Amino acid sequence: MTAEEERLRRWRMVLGAAAGESFRQLSGAEAAMDAALGALYDGDGDGQPRSRSAGLGASAPRVARWLGDIREYFPSTVVQVMQQDAIDRLHLTSLLLEPEMLAAVEPDVHLVGTLLSLNRVMPDRTKELARQVVRQVVDELERRVAQKTRAAVTGALHRATRVNRPRHADIDWDRTIRANLKHYQPDYRTVVPERLIGFGRRTSAVQRDVVLCVDQSGSMAASVVYSGVFSAVLASMRSLRTSLVVFDTAVVDLTDQLSDPVEVLFGTQLGGGTDINRAIAYGQTLLTRPRDSIFVLISDLYEGGVREEMLRRVAAMTASGVQVIVLLALSDEGAPAYDHDNAAALTALGVPVFACTPDLFPELMAAAIERRDLRAFAERATTR
Numbered sequence: 270m271t272a273e274e275e276r277l278r279r280w281r282m283v284l285g286a287a288a289g290e291s292f293r294q295l296s297g298a299e300a301a302m303d304a305a306l307g308a309l310y311d312g313d314g315d316g317q318p319r320s321r322s323a324g325l326g327a328s329a330p331r332v333a334r335w336l337g338d339i340r341e342y343f344p345s346t347v348v349q350v351m352q353q354d355a356i357d358r359l360h361l362t363s364l365l366l367e368p369e370m371l372a373a374v375e376p377d378v379h380l381v382g383t384l385l386s387l388n389r390v391m392p393d394r395t396k397e398l399a400r401q402v403v404r405q406v407v408d409e410l411e412r413r414v415a416q417k418t419r420a421a422v423t424g425a426l427h428r429a430t431r432v433n434r435p436r437h438a439d440i441d442w443d444r445t446i447r448a449n450l451k452h453y454q455p456d457y458r459t460v461v462p463e464r465l466i467g468f469g470r471r472t473s474a475v476q477r478d479v480v481l482c483v484d485q486s487g488s489m490a491a492s493v494v495y496s497g498v499f500s501a502v503l504a505s506m507r508s509l510r511t512s513l514v515v516f517d518t519a520v521v522d523l524t525d526q527l528s529d530p531v532e533v534l535f536g537t538q539l540g541g542g543t544d545i546n547r548a549i550a551y552g553q554t555l556l557t558r559p560r561d562s563i564f565v566l567i568s569d570l571y572e573g574g575v576r577e578e579m580l581r582r583v584a585a586m587t588a589s590g591v592q593v594i595v596l597l598a599l600s601d602e603g604a605p606a607y608d609h610d611n612a613a614a615l616t617a618l619g620v621p622v623f624a625c626t627p628d629l630f631p632e633l634m635a636a637a638i639e640r641r642d643l644r645a646f647a648e649r650a651t652t653r
Contacts (some may be wrong), residue, residue: 276596309351310358324380332355343496352379366392378406380402386495388535407531418499421632425475425636445465448462475639479563480551480552480555480556480564481510483496488569489598497523499599500513501528504524515538517540518547545574546578546582551583563638564593570595594637594643595620595622596625597622598624606638619644621643621644633650
């Protein structure tokens, strides 16, 4: 196929039946791909098609066949986008309660978010299969982030415990020499160190308290999934005391479930209102040593509680030495719609407010542990 023929073929797929007779007729696999696209994108938003296919409607068997078709003709990344579009455009959420439908989908973070929102109405015959789907996604996410997170946090803790008056056996000679190169004495062909840098003594004691406070509103679904996975990874590190709090208008502490992130996720309840002030008030009770504490609020900041009190609580935490971080999202999609006034007010308090990708989160935690300037970090994250 020539480049021109390939270009025309792609345009035919984009335009669908609206292309009319200006393009050649499709056959075989191309026709099947066109039908799969038409079933989703030629509808009017309620499952009723306009032209080139019979649509998906609300038929579980038909949707299951369509899911099989798109997995055959499109790569996994495209399949995930089409699945999410089908759920959003054709209102197929209720069909995910059917086991045969759930078995046909391609598992991803967005699907997990949808399943969690259906958790309270899911029939028993579907719940076990839903857990398997969630487990598959969680295991994959853990493989993606666990090693990087542990390495970043361990390195940051190690650097944060360095001392400047070490015993001889504890001197970090490499860093000491690098820090004193300006004191090199040519006549003696050696460095005369003005400042010694030493390794902190290894300890099994908890060095930092970390509290993740996560908004359960519907727009935060992907952030809830990633937060659950990261919380479980951080909780597995003895040098950290990690707590996970999720909230809507009520507050739920899921810390005792962090050994199993799947249990954590099924302990959430997506949707509902938002009371950030109440969640922060509870989080404050977990911070017993402010100078060694990191408080991460993950929320779009649409406050349904008492805004002025929420801001006072954050100001009090930062004044006591707590590292407070506000993430508008912890996902690959960037920042969702959020309350700009609350974001600006928190920024004025010296709190970094930005959206963070999962790949950047380990570096963020390392920077917080070392008490680096997180506002500068937020600026870099926003421009990436």
